[in-house]
Amino acid sequence: MNAIAVPATGARGTSRWALATEALAARGGLVLLLCGLIVFLTVPLVMILVRSVEDRAGEFVGLANFLLYVQSPSLAQSTRNTLSFAALTTATTVPLAFLFAYAIQRSCIPSKGLWRNIAMIPILAPSLLAAIAFIYLFGNQGVFKFMLGWFGLNSIYGMPGMVMAMTFASFPHAVMILMAALALSDARLYEAADSMGTSDVRKFMTITLPGAKYGLISAAMVVFTMAVSEFGVPKVIGGNTSVLAVDIYKQVIGQQNFSMGAVVALVLLIPAVVAFIIDHTVQRKQQALLTARSVPYQPHPTALRDRLLLAFVIVVSALLLIVVGMAAIGSLIKVWPYNMELTLRHYTYGFEEYGIEHAYRNSLVMATWCAALGATITFAGAYWLEKTRGADLLRPAIRFQALLPMAVPGLVLGIGYILFFNLPANPLNFLYGTMAILVISTLVHFYSSSHLTAVTALKQIDGEFESVSASLKVPFYKTFWRVTVPVCLPSILDIGRYYFVNAMTTISAVVFLYSPKTTLAAISILHLDEAGALGSAAAMATLIVLTSAVVTAVTFTLEWGLIRRTQKWRNTAKT
Amino acid sequence: MADDSAAVRLEGINKTFGSFVALKSIDLAINAGELVCFLGPSGCGKTTLLRVIAGLEQQTSGRIWQNGRDISNAPPAARDYGIVFQSYALFPNLTVAQNVGYGLVNRRKGRSELDARVNELLTLVGLPDAGLKYPSQMSGGQQQRVALARALATSPSLLLLDEPLSALDAKVRERLRGEIRQLQRRLRVTTIMVTHDQEEALSMADRVVVMNHGVLEQVGTASDVYERPETPFVADFLGKCNVLKATALGGGRYRVGQVDLTLPEDGKAAGESVRIYVRPEDRHVDGDISGHPNRLRGRISHIDYLGTFCLAELECEALGQPVVISYSLNQLHDLGVREGGDVEIALRVDRVRVFPERATT
Numbered sequence: 001m002n003a004i005a006v007p008a009t010g011a012r013g014t015s016r017w018a019l020a021t022e023a024l025a026a027r028g029g030l031v032l033l034l035c036g037l038i039v040f041l042t043v044p045l046v047m048i049l050v051r052s053v054e055d056r057a058g059e060f061v062g063l064a065n066f067l068l069y070v071q072s073p074s075l076a077q078s079t080r081n082t083l084s085f086a087a088l089t090t091a092t093t094v095p096l097a098f099l100f101a102y103a104i105q106r107s108c109i110p111s112k113g114l115w116r117n118i119a120m121i122p123i124l125a126p127s128l129l130a131a132i133a134f135i136y137l138f139g140n141q142g143v144f145k146f147m148l149g150w151f152g153l154n155s156i157y158g159m160p161g162m163v164m165a166m167t168f169a170s171f172p173h174a175v176m177i178l179m180a181a182l183a184l185s186d187a188r189l190y191e192a193a194d195s196m197g198t199s200d201v202r203k204f205m206t207i208t209l210p211g212a213k214y215g216l217i218s219a220a221m222v223v224f225t226m227a228v229s230e231f232g233v234p235k236v237i238g239g240n241t242s243v244l245a246v247d248i249y250k251q252v253i254g255q256q257n258f259s260m261g262a263v264v265a266l267v268l269l270i271p272a273v274v275a276f277i278i279d280h281t282v283q284r285k286q287q288a289l290l291t292a293r294s295v296p297y298q299p300h301p302t303a304l305r306d307r308l309l310l311a312f313v314i315v316v317s318a319l320l321l322i323v324v325g326m327a328a329i330g331s332l333i334k335v336w337p338y339n340m341e342l343t344l345r346h347y348t349y350g351f352e353e354y355g356i357e358h359a360y361r362n363s364l365v366m367a368t369w370c371a372a373l374g375a376t377i378t379f380a381g382a383y384w385l386e387k388t389r390g391a392d393l394l395r396p397a398i399r400f401q402a403l404l405p406m407a408v409p410g411l412v413l414g415i416g417y418i419l420f421f422n423l424p425a426n427p428l429n430f431l432y433g434t435m436a437i438l439v440i441s442t443l444v445h446f447y448s449s450s451h452l453t454a455v456t457a458l459k460q461i462d463g464e465f466e467s468v469s470a471s472l473k474v475p476f477y478k479t480f481w482r483v484t485v486p487v488c489l490p491s492i493l494d495i496g497r498y499y500f501v502n503a504m505t506t507i508s509a510v511v512f513l514y515s516p517k518t519t520l521a522a523i524s525i526l527h528l529d530e531a532g533a534l535g536s537a538a539a540m541a542t543l544i545v546l547t548s549a550v551v552t553a554v555t556f557t558l559e560w561g562l563i564r565r566t567q568k569w570r571n572t573a574k575t
Numbered sequence: 576m577a578d579d580s581a582a583v584r585l586e587g588i589n590k591t592f593g594s595f596v597a598l599k600s601i602d603l604a605i606n607a608g609e610l611v612c613f614l615g616p617s618g619c620g621k622t623t624l625l626r627v628i629a630g631l632e633q634q635t636s637g638r639i640w641q642n643g644r645d646i647s648n649a650p651p652a653a654r655d656y657g658i659v660f661q662s663y664a665l666f667p668n669l670t671v672a673q674n675v676g677y678g679l680v681n682r683r684k685g686r687s688e689l690d691a692r693v694n695e696l697l698t699l700v701g702l703p704d705a706g707l708k709y710p711s712q713m714s715g716g717q718q719q720r721v722a723l724a725r726a727l728a729t730s731p732s733l734l735l736l737d738e739p740l741s742a743l744d745a746k747v748r749e750r751l752r753g754e755i756r757q758l759q760r761r762l763r764v765t766t767i768m769v770t771h772d773q774e775e776a777l778s779m780a781d782r783v784v785v786m787n788h789g790v791l792e793q794v795g796t797a798s799d800v801y802e803r804p805e806t807p808f809v810a811d812f813l814g815k816c817n818v819l820k821a822t823a824l825g826g827g828r829y830r831v832g833q834v835d836l837t838l839p840e841d842g843k844a845a846g847e848s849v850r851i852y853v854r855p856e857d858r859h860v861d862g863d864i865s866g867h868p869n870r871l872r873g874r875i876s877h878i879d880y881l882g883t884f885c886l887a888e889l890e891c892e893a894l895g896q897p898v899v900i901s902y903s904l905n906q907l908h909d910l911g912v913r914e915g916g917d918v919e920i921a922l923r924v925d926r927v928r929v930f931p932e933r934a935t936t
Contacts, residue, residue, distance in 0.1 A: 019653055389650070464664035467631050470651035471658045472678025472729060483666045569667050569709035 022475040026388035033381045034394050037401040039428070040444050044416030045408065051419050052262040065263045075247060079267065082243040085159065085234070086227035086271070089166040093223045094216065096167070097174035100316055103309035105182035106208070108301040110310070116179075118317040121324055123172045124548035126505040126522040128529070129541040130165035131236040133326040135534065141337055157239030165233045168323055170226045174219040181215020182208075185297040200302075214282045221275040221282075228271045229409030232507050232522075236529050244268045245411050245508075252512065258419060265412045276407035324545060331539035347543070350536030356524040360543060362435070363521035367503035367551075369439045374450060374499035377443065379492050382454035383480055387466050406448035410508025417441050418512050433515035441509045446502045450495045457491035458484070486566075490559045497555040501548045581640070582607040582733060582765040583628060588637035590623055590789075597623045599789045601637070607732075608763040610756065612776035615786035616812065621769045622737060624786070628767065629735055630654050642732060656733040657726030661741055663718050665710040671697070671721050672706035678729045696724040699758065716747040723755070727762070734759070736768040740775060752779055773813050777801060785809050807930045810852040815886070817898045819851040821929075829929070832895030837868050838924045848932040855886055855901035859921040861910060867921035871898070875916050878907075887912060889920070 055061045069075050100119060104112050122130070137144050138156035145156075153160050185208075193203050231245040238246065244264055252261035334341040351357045385398055405413070421432045431437040461484065469479040485492070507522045514523055521544055528537035563570060581604040590598035597620045605611050613621035626632040628639060630651035638647045646654050665674050676693045684692075697703050700720040710718050719739060726734060739755070740748045756779050759766050770776050776783050777797040785792040785800055785808075792812075793805045804810035811818070821829040821836070825845035829836045836851070843849055859867055873891035884901050891898060900920060902912055912918060 019650060022652065023650070461667075462660075462662050462664045464660045464662060465666065467629070467651065468658065468660070468664045468725075469677070470631075471629065471654075471656055471726070471731075471735075473652050474678055474680075475652075479666075483668060486668045566668065569711050 018475065022477070023390060025475070025477055026384070027391040029380070029384040029388065030391050030394050030398065033384060034398050034401075036377075037398065037444075040440055041401055041404060041413075041447075044413065044420040045404075047419040048262045048265050048412065048416050051259050052266055054259055056257065056259060065259050069260065069263050069267070074242065075244075075264070078242045078244050078247050081159075081241050082228055082245070082268075083271070085162055085166070085241075085243055086224045088159070088163045089170060089227040090220050090223045092163060093167045093170050093174050094178075094220050096316060097171055097219060098178050098212070098216065099309070099312055100171075101175050101178035101182050102208075103313045105179055106185075106297070106299050107306050107309045108299050109306050109313060115313050115317055116175075118320055119175045120172045121320055121545075122168050122170075124501060124505070124552065125169075125324065125327075125545045126232065126507065126525060126541060127165065127169035127230060128232040128236055128507070128522065128525045128537075129327050129545065130168035130323050131161065131233050132330070132525070132529065132534065132538050132541055133323040134161050134165055134237060136326050136330045136336060136538070137322075143337055155239065157237060158241040161237035161239075162234050162241065162243075165237055166227050166230060168320065169230070169233065170223040171320070173226065174223050177219040177222060178212065178215050181212045181218070183296075185211055187295040187297040190297060200305075214285055217282045218279050221279040225272050225275045225409070228275075229268060229411060229508065231411055231511065232526065235526060245409070248411055248415065249511065252415060252418065258415075261415055262419065265415045268409055269407075269412055272409050272412075273407045280403075327538045327545075328542045331535060331542045333535065336534065346533075346535040346539035350528075350533060350539060351524075354524075354528055354531055354533055354536065356519060356527065356540075358517070359519045359524035360521045360540070362518055363504055363544070364547070366435060366438050366442065366518075366520060367500045367547075369435075370442050370446075370503040371496040371500035373439065374443050374446070375492050375496035378447065378450040378495055379454045379485075379488065380480075382451055382458055383484060386455060386458050387480075387484075388476060389466075402451045403448050405444055405446070408445075410445050410506065410510075411512070413441060413445055414509035414512035417509070433513075433518070435518050437513050438510050438518055438520070439503075441513055442503045442506060443499070445506065445509045446499060450498055453491055453495055453498070454488075457488045461487055489562055493555050493559050493562075497552060500551050504544050504548050504551075580607075581605060582609075582642060583767070584640040585624075585628070586638045586640075588624070588627060588639070589635045590620075590627060590632065591635050597789050598627070598634070601791055603784065603791065603794065605765060605767065607642075607765050609781040610759050610766040610768065610779060611782050611784060612780035613767065613769045613784050613786060614773060614776040615771065615792075617771060619786045620789040621771075621784075621786050623789075625735055625737055625767060625769045628733075629656060629658055655731050656735050657729065657731040658735040659719070659722045659726050659737065659739045661738040663710075663722040663742075665718055665722055665725070667710055669709075670706065671702070671708050671710065671713070674710065674721055675706075675724045675728055677725060692728065696728055697721075699727070700724045701754070714747075715743050716751060719743065719751060720754075723758070727764070732765060734764050734766040736766065738769055738771070741770070741772065748775075755779070777813075785812065787812070802926050804852070804928055807850065807852065807934055810928055810930075815855055815899065817853045817855065819853065819894070819896065819898070820932075821849050821851050823847040823849055823929075833893045834871065834891075836922065836924070838927055838929065843929060843931070849929050850932055852928040852930065853898070853922060854926065855899045856884075857923040857926055858900045859923055860900070860902065860906060860918070864919065864921040869922040869924060870919060871922065872917065872919045873898075875912060875914055875918060878912070878914055889918065 052065055053060060053062060055064070100115075103109055104116055109115075134156055136142060138148055138161070139145070142156065148154060148156060189207050190203060193207060198206075229245055231249065234241065234243045234246050235249075244267060248261050248264045248268065251257045251264060330336055331346050332342050332344070333339075334343045334345070351359070381402070385395060385402070417437065420426060421428055421437060423429065431440070465479055465483055466476050469476060505522055507520075507526065510520060511523055511526070514520055521540055525537045525540050528534075528540060583603075583605040585601050585603045588598055588601040589596075601624060613624060615621045623632060627634045630646070630649060630653075634647070638645060640646065641655060666677065669677070672693050675696050676689055679689050679692060693706065694703065697706060700723055702717060702720055702724070705713065705717065705721070710721065713721070723739070736755075740751055743751065752775060768779065780797060782794060782796055783800045784794050787808050793800050793809045795803075800809055801813050804813065810816050819831045821831045823829055823843035823845055824835065825843075827838050829838060829849065829851060831851065838851070864870060871889070871891050871894060873889040873894075875887050876890045876897065877888040879886040882904070884903055885907055886899050886901055889898050889900055902910070906912070910918075
C-alpha cells in the first residue's frame with residue numbers, strides 16, 4: 001500500500017513543452033475565433049458605415065447620401081410601409097402565438113405534442129412558401145379570391161398578403177419563446193391565490209400575464225425584427241407596396257448604387273438593433289424571475305376552457321397545414337386553376353426550363369457544409385470561450401461579436417459582404433461568387449442562436465472538468481474530446497440541424513452573394529415567381545420543406561437513439 | 576525565504592475581485608503529512624484560498640511554495656496535487672475505472688499496470704467491484720470515493736478537498752469523515768480540506784484554519800481553536816457562546832450587572848469595557864457547588880431539547896442578562912431541571928475568554 005504514498009515520483013511529469021502546447025491551444029483557438037468574427041462579421045459591417053458616407057466614385061461626401069435618402073419621398077414611404085408591416089405582423093402573430101402557447105403549457109388539451117410539431121412546420125419552409133400559397137388561395141386566379149370582399153379587400157397583393165404570409169413565417173418563433181415563458185411558472189403562486197379564493201380571470205391577470213410579460217415583449221421584438229428585415233415575402237406578394245428590404249435590393253442589384261444601399265442598410269439596422277437591445281434586457285429580467293425553489297405549475301382540467309382552447313388550436317393548426325398543403329398541391333397541378341390535372345412536370349422540366357436545375361443540389365451542398373462546419377465551429381468556439389484559461393482580454397470581444405449577428409438583418413450582412421469581399425484590393429476577394437462565401441455568410445448570420453445553444457449545453461455540465469483534468473495533467477483538449485463532446489452530442493446535433501434547415505430556407509444574406517453557378521433553391525423561388533412560373537416556385541418550396549423535414553426527422557431519430565444508447569450514464573442529473 | 580520543510584507555504588497572499596477583497600495577507604505553512612481544514616462561514620474566502628493553491632485562481636499578490644519550489648505563477652497542470660470538488664466532477668460518460676485511470680493513461684504505462692493500479696485504488700476506497708459502473712449508477716457517497724480515488728491515482732504529494740462531504744446525507748457524511756481521515760493517515764498525504772462544518776473540521780483536522788472576511792482568524796489544533804479562541808469571531812463561530820457585557824475591576828475581577836466574577840485571565844485595566852465569552856458547558860451544576868466562586872442563581876425560562884444535551888436559558892436578575900447553560904440529558908432528569916424552576920450554578924472559568932469591547936463589534 002505504501003507505493004501509493006510515495007509522492008513526487010513523476011508527479012511533476014508534465015513537461016514544459018506539453019504545458020506550452022496546451023497554453024498555445026487555449027489561446028490559439030480564441031485568437032482564431034476572434035479573427036474569424038472580425039473578418040467575416042465586424043469588418044463587413046464597418047464597410048457599410050464607410051460606404052454610406054462615400055459617393056458612387058468612392059469620394060467622401062459626408063452625410064450627403066443620408067440627406068438624399070431623407071428627401072426621397074419613395075424611401076420615406078418605404079420606411080412607413082416597413083414599420084406598419086412589422087407592427088401589423090407583430091399585432092397578429094403575438095396574440096395568436098400566446099393563445100397557442102397558453103393552450104399547450106397551461107391547459108389539459110389532448111395531443112399537445114402533435115399541435116406543437118404542427119406549429120413548428122413554418123420553420124422548415126422558406127418564408128416565400130406562405131406568400132406563394134396565399135397567391136394560390138387568394139391571388140388573381142385564387143380559388144378563395146371571392147372571400148377577400150368579405151373583409152373589404154380587393155387584392156391579396158400588398159399589405160394584407162404580406163402580413164398574412166409573415167404571420168405564418170414568424171408564428172413558430174413566437175410560439176417557442178412564449179412556450180418557454182409560460183413553462184416558467186411557480187405553482188405556489190396559484191396555490192396561494194386559490195387559498196384566498198381568487199377568480200380565474202384575476203389569477204390570469206395578476207399571475208399569468210405578468211409572469212409571461214417578458215416573454216411577450218421578447219416575442220414581439222423577434223417578430224418585429226423578422227418582419228422589418230424580411231425580403232422574400234414583400235418581393236413576392238407585396239405588389240406595389242415598397243419596403244426597405246426590397247429597396248436595398250433594388251439599389252444594390254438593380255442600380256448598382258452601393259452607397260445608397262449602405263444608407264438604407266443602416267436605416268434598416270436601427271429598428272433591428274433597438275429590438276435586439278430591448279429583447280436582451282428583458283431576457284435577463286426573465287431569468288431572474290424564477291427562484292430555484294419554484295415548483296412548476298401543473299394545469300388541471302377545466303372543461304370549458306380546454307374545449308375552447310382545443311378548438312382554437314385545431315383551427316390554427318389547420319390553417320398552417322392548409323398553407324403548406326396549398327403549396328404542395330399547387331406544385332402538382334398543371335395550370336392552376338384552369339387545368340387541374342395532376343403532374344410532376346413542375347419538378348422535372350420546370351426547373352430546367354428556367355435554368356435552375358442545379359439550385360436544389362447547391363442548397364443541399366451548402367446546407368450540409370453549414371451543418372458540419374457550423375456545429376463544429378460553434379461548439380468548439382463556445383467551449384474555448386467558456387472553459388479555457390488565459391487570454392482573458394479577448395473574451396468580452398468574442399462574446400459581444402458572437403451575439404452581434406442576432407441584431408443584424410441578413411440583408412445588411414449581405415451588403416457588408418459585397419462591399420468588403422468585392423473590393424479588388426481584398427486578398428479574400430477570391431471568395432466572391434463561390435460556394436464558400438455562401439457557407440460563411442450563412443454561418444455568421446445564424447451564429448448567435450447556435451452559440452447560445454452551445455453555451456447553455458456547456459453550462460449544464462459540471463464546471464470543474466477542466467480543473468480536474470489540469471490536476472491530473474491531462475490537457476484540456478483531450479478532456480474536451482473525451483468527455484465534453486460525448487456529453488453534449490445531442491446539443492451539437494441540434495446545432496447542426498438548425499444550420500441545415502436555415503441554410504435551406506434562407507435568402508436574405510445570400511441573395512447578394514450567389515453567382516449563376518451557385519444559385520440556391522430558396523433564391524430560385526424568387527426567379528421562378530418573377531418569371532410567372534408559380535407551379536415550379538411552389539415545387540421548389542415544397543422540395544425545401546420536404547428536405548428540411550426529412551433532415552429534422554433523421555436528426556431527431558439520431559438524437560433519440562444516441563440518448564437511448566447512452567442512457568446508462570445519461571439518465572440522472574446526479575452529477 | 577522558502578523553507579523546505581513545509582509542504583505548502585503561503586506568503587502574503589492577497590486576492591481581490593474588483594473592489595471585493597477575498598483574501599487579505601494570508602501567511603500559512605502546511606507541514607508534510609498533516610490534514611489542515613479551512614473553516615469559516617460562506618464567503619470567508621476559504622474556497623478562494625484553496626483555488627489559489629490549486630492555481631485555479633491567480634492571487635493578486637503573494638507567493639506560494641510547494642516543497643520548496645516556487646509555484647506562485649505555475650499553471651494548475653504544473654503543480655502537484657489531486658483535487659476533489661463538492662460536485663465530484665466525475666466524467667459521466669466514462670466508467671468508474673476510466674475515471675480513476677484518467678490521469679494515468681498519459682503516463683506510458685502498460686495496460687495491465689494501469690488496470691492493476693486502478694484496482695488497487697478502488698480497493699483502497701472500498702469499491703473493489705465498481706470499475707465497470709457509471710457514476711450515475713452509484714450513490715453520492717460512492718461517487719465521492721471514486722472522486723477521491725481519481726485524485727489519488729497519480730500519487731500527488733498534496734490532496735485538496737473542496738467541501739467534499741457537504742452534498743451527502745448526515746449519516747454517510749459521518750462515516751466518510753472517518754474513512755477519509757484513516758486513508759489520509761495511512762497514505763501520509765498532505766491534505767487541505769475546505770469546509771463550513773465545524774464538527775467536520777474539529778473531528779478530522781490536525782490543524783484548523785479559521786477564516787473570516789478573507790483573513791486568518793486563528794490557526795491551531797481543534798482544542799486550540801475551541802478551548803482557547805484567540806478572537807471573538809472564533810469563539811462565536813465555533814460552538815455556542817454566551818457573551819456577557821462586563822467592566823474590568825482589575826486583578827482578574829469583572830462586574831457583570833450586579834455580579835462580580837473572578838476569572839484567571841488578567842491584563843485588563845480597571846474600568847475597561849469588555850465582553851466575557853462563556854460556553855454553555857462551562858458551568859458546574861451538580862454536586863456541592865457552594866465552594867465555587869462565581870455562583871449564579873436564577874430561573875429556567877426555557878429549555879431547548881436537543882437529545883444528548885439540552886440548552887437551558889437561565890434568567891438571572893443580578894446578571895442583568897440571560898445566560899444559556901447546557902445540561903446532559905441525565906443531569907436534566909437527575910437534577911429535576913424544568914422550565915420555570917429555580918437553580919443555582921457556578922460558572923467554570925478556566926476556559927472563559929475576555930475580549931475588549933472594541934474587538935467584538
